[in-house]
Amino acid sequence: MNRNPPPERDFDEAEAYPLMEQTVLDTIAGLPDFPGFKSRMYYSPEDCEESLGEQYQGWVSLEIAYTFDGPNSESDLVRTTYTDLLRDQWTAAGYEVHQDSIDASTGRGSLEAERADGINLWWTVSGSVSFAVQTGCIPATEGFDKPDYIPPAGGVIPENDAAVQNRMNPPEDAAGEATDPFASASESPSDN
Template sequence: MDQDPPPERDFDEAAAYPLMEQAVLDTIAGLPDFPGFKTRTYYSPEDCEEALGEQYKGWVSLEIAYTFDGPDSESELVRTTYTDLLREQWTAAGYDLHQDSIDSATGRGSLEAKRQDGINLWWAVSGSVSLAVQTGCIPATEGFDKPDYLPPAGGVLPENDQAAQNRMNPPEDSTGEVIDPFASGSASPSVD
């Protein structure tokens, strides 16, 4: 996040969340026998002006993270096979694989790749394994508080969806009434 002047970006804060969720869906689509994530977290937006100076006034940085549970994080499939597949997938997609610190002896470390649109994908392998999606600095959306509900990728259960619990607006039905996104029979909006 140390660019001066701010980078050209094709999306702002409000448009970023669906793009980030789609990046997760696209990433896991190429992973065989996907066991599902345990948790989803949306972090509070970071004020880029505070971090980088006044040239970033009105800019924020966003991050979402999906984490596997303990047993899946320890599995050979997630720790090794997925790491190798993501390295290949991101390279084949033309992403800038700017971090590859996976230790061949321990399997710990991380992969980071930046897409052409500036979204950064971060695969971290330590005690647990997680996939984070980061925007870098993007223009803040005036009057924007938090995104409308987006369903989690990869099988996150309602009780483990920290994003839906505190960082999203709940969905509304056609009458404008707020609905419980996890109640049976509720229609979940899709990420296009």
């Protein structure tokens, strides 16, 4: 993220959220027998000026994270098979795999790749397994507070959706709905 001057970006803060959620859908579509995530969290936007200097005034960095439950995090399917598949998937897609610290003996570590559009994908295998999508620094959207509701990917139920509880506008029906983890990746989050 330490770039001077700020990088050219094709999307801003408001446009990033649907793009990030579609990235999650596209990623899990390539994982066989996907068991579903347990939870989703949107982190508060990070002010890039504070961390990188005044040339980043008006820029923010966003992150969303999905986590598997305990039993699925311990399964060989999620810990090992998915890690290997994602490594292959991201390499084949031409992403820059800039971190692969998965320890062969323990299966713990992280796999991290950046797409050409600057979206960073971060698969972490520790006590639990999580998948984060990060934007790096992007232009903030003037007057933007929170994104409109986007259903969570991978079967997250409303009670486990911290994003809808604190970092996005509530759904119109106020009940929310989980996205079918087996739905086609070609569907956009707003289609579900």
